[in-house]
Amino acid sequence: ARWVRLNDRQSRFQAHKAAAETFRLVHDRVPEGVWSAPGRVNLIGEHTDYNDGFVLPFALPHRTAAAASVRDDQLLTVATLGSDGRIQRANPIDITSLRPRSVNGWAAYPAGVAWVLRDHGIGRGADIVLAGDVPTGAGLSSSHALECAVSLALLGLHGQELDQPGTPDRMRIARWVQRAENDFVGAPTGLLDQTASLCCTRSNVLFLDVRSGDAEQVPFDPASVGLRMLVIDTRTKHSHSDSGYGDRRRGTERAADLLGIKALRDVQSADLDSTLTRLPAELAPLARHVVTENQRVFDVVALLRAGRLNDIGPFLDASHTSMRDDYRISTIELDTAVETAKAAGALGARMTGGGFGGSAIALVPESRIDEVEASVTAAYEREGWRAPRTFVAVPSAGAGRDI
Numbered sequence: 001a002r003w004v005r006l007n008d009r010q011s012r013f014q015a016h017k018a019a020a021e022t023f024r025l026v027h028d029r030v031p032e033g034v035w036s037a038p039g040r041v042n043l044i045g046e047h048t049d050y051n052d053g054f055v056l057p058f059a060l061p062h063r064t065a066a067a068a069s070v071r072d073d074q075l076l077t078v079a080t081l082g083s084d085g086r087i088q089r090a091n092p093i094d095i096t097s098l099r100p101r102s103v104n105g106w107a108a109y110p111a112g113v114a115w116v117l118r119d120h121g122i123g124r125g126a127d128i129v130l131a132g133d134v135p136t137g138a139g140l141s142s143s144h145a146l147e148c149a150v151s152l153a154l155l156g157l158h159g160q161e162l163d164q165p166g167t168p169d170r171m172r173i174a175r176w177v178q179r180a181e182n183d184f185v186g187a188p189t190g191l192l193d194q195t196a197s198l199c200c201t202r203s204n205v206l207f208l209d210v211r212s213g214d215a216e217q218v219p220f221d222p223a224s225v226g227l228r229m230l231v232i233d234t235r236t237k238h239s240h241s242d243s244g245y246g247d248r249r250r251g252t253e254r255a256a257d258l259l260g261i262k263a264l265r266d267v268q269s270a271d272l273d274s275t276l277t278r279l280p281a282e283l284a285p286l287a288r289h290v291v292t293e294n295q296r297v298f299d300v301v302a303l304l305r306a307g308r309l310n311d312i313g314p315f316l317d318a319s320h321t322s323m324r325d326d327y328r329i330s331t332i333e334l335d336t337a338v339e340t341a342k343a344a345g346a347l348g349a350r351m352t353g354g355g356f357g358g359s360a361i362a363l364v365p366e367s368r369i370d371e372v373e374a375s376v377t378a379a380y381e382r383e384g385w386r387a388p389r390t391f392v393a394v395p396s397a398g399a400g401r402d403i
């Protein structure tokens, strides 16, 4: 990889402008187009996606943009603008010879997307330059933002723009991105993140039934009721290729096998207690988390539909407890963020995303935001931990073409 330094960065980061400018710098011409996709926060419904269950994410304002032009050959070149202003260029990738795991490091994500699209007849070479501000390694889905932006760029260069006749629909593209992630990159993730990045809309959460693909936009605008959704990035490790995520996934799939059902989604809440008695001790808590978490998604959706956003806090808390005690994917840093935020006035808080580090979210009255941020920061300082990064997340638009 080669590094170049960019001189002037905009003070207010706009991913599509940064990608277009960097493209000009790298290729000495303007890109044919720029497409971008956001990171996400999952409001509730964690580790339910690969159990055919229900999730409720919203898109972050933070985005990854892909500025792109076609090439005459079948090479994919990818460069990325780092947060330090430097440009990193991956070795050119021959699209015709791509096969699972044949590319490592960050370039595996764009390569995986090119590999899937090639199988769908979209195999022309392209120059792609990426820029974005989705926090990386924070459990906010930066890799899926990248993959979705690259998918749209490769489709767009092929004359297939989102939502146009003849272009695969957003859910279909999400499933392609999942395939890139599962089969090419080798991360056994579900459908939550890429669907959120592609399908979320401003001021809404996306109520997604992963099994059927049915999706409903449910109004979610904390600011309209004097609340804020605070994201607390613990800045501690988070990686899906690590064994923890795969272990949980295999555990729940085994539980479903033992119960003779397709997925844990098929357990009814009313039958939970009797169902759990049929599982070995190490699998019962995993199943309990998934079944109760699906129910919490329904409960939160019902409250949001009824205009009762103020009342969802206890469900966020219960979700966190379930992930901490039953699913065992929380960390001391996440627990501290959650407990401190609640003690300082949050109506509810939970870890979000895959777990084992990453970010927590807290639903906070506007008047308590400063206090919550200061308390969490002070708690981390007392423990001698790296300061957390906090920001208010506004439910934002999903992926699309910018230029």
Ligand code: GAF
Pocket (backbone or CB within 6 Å): 042, 045, 046, 047, 048, 049, 050, 189, 190, 191, 192, 193, 240, 353, 354, 355
């Ligand atoms: C990660 C995965 F990528 C998602 O598919 C989902 O399983 C999530 O963890 C947990 O809900 O973000």
